[in-house]
Amino acid sequence: xxxxxxxxxxxxxxxxxxxxxxxxxxxxxxxxxxxxxxxxxxxxxxxxxxxxxxxxxxxxxxxxxxxxxxxxxxxxxxxxxxxxxxxxxxxxxxxxxxxxxxxxxxxxxxxxxxxxxxxxxxxxxxxxxxxxxxx
Numbered sequence: 001x002x003x004x005x006x007x008x009x010x011x012x013x014x015x016x017x018x019x020x021x022x023x024x025x026x027x028x029x030x031x032x033x034x035x036x037x038x039x040x041x042x043x044x045x046x047x048x049x050x051x052x053x054x055x056x057x058x059x060x061x062x063x064x065x066x067x068x069x070x071x072x073x074x075x076x077x078x079x080x081x082x083x084x085x086x087x088x089x090x091x092x093x094x095x096x097x098x099x100x101x102x103x104x105x106x107x108x109x110x111x112x113x114x115x116x117x118x119x120x121x122x123x124x125x126x127x128x129x130x131x132x133x134x135x
Contacts, residue, residue: 005041009076010034011052014098015066035098037073039080045088048109053101061097061130073102095121096131 018029035058038049051073058067077083084105092100092113103111124132 007039009037012055012069047089050099051102053098
């Protein structure tokens with residue numbers, strides 16, 4: 001039997017209003033939200049689930065919300081003996097900017113995303129447009 005391990009790799013953080021994560025419950029309560037990528041260790045290919053995002057991009061779209069880098073994409077991958085070019089597959093759970101900000105660095109990866117999510121990301125509802133930047 002093949003052994004797999006899911007390795008969480010914390011890249012950055014953003015401080016947001018909790019109500020954005022709890023459907024408007026606890027408005028005014030600030031929480032520090034980690035930005036995480038996951039490496040699937042033990043697979044035949046190098047697989048990432050989401051890629052995270054640097055604080056500079058978070059800051060651009062969440063002006064006024066405290067953000068920060070914890071470690072770079074290259075640093076978290078190097079701890080697994082990898083470089084961005086070594087990634088074979090990126091599975092995007094969804095296309096919010098905090099989940100796919102480093103995806104373009106995985107130049108050799110096949111990127112997987114649900115078709116409906118891609119359609120929505122290309123034409124988001126105005127309430128969600130800020131977390132689906134076109135670039």
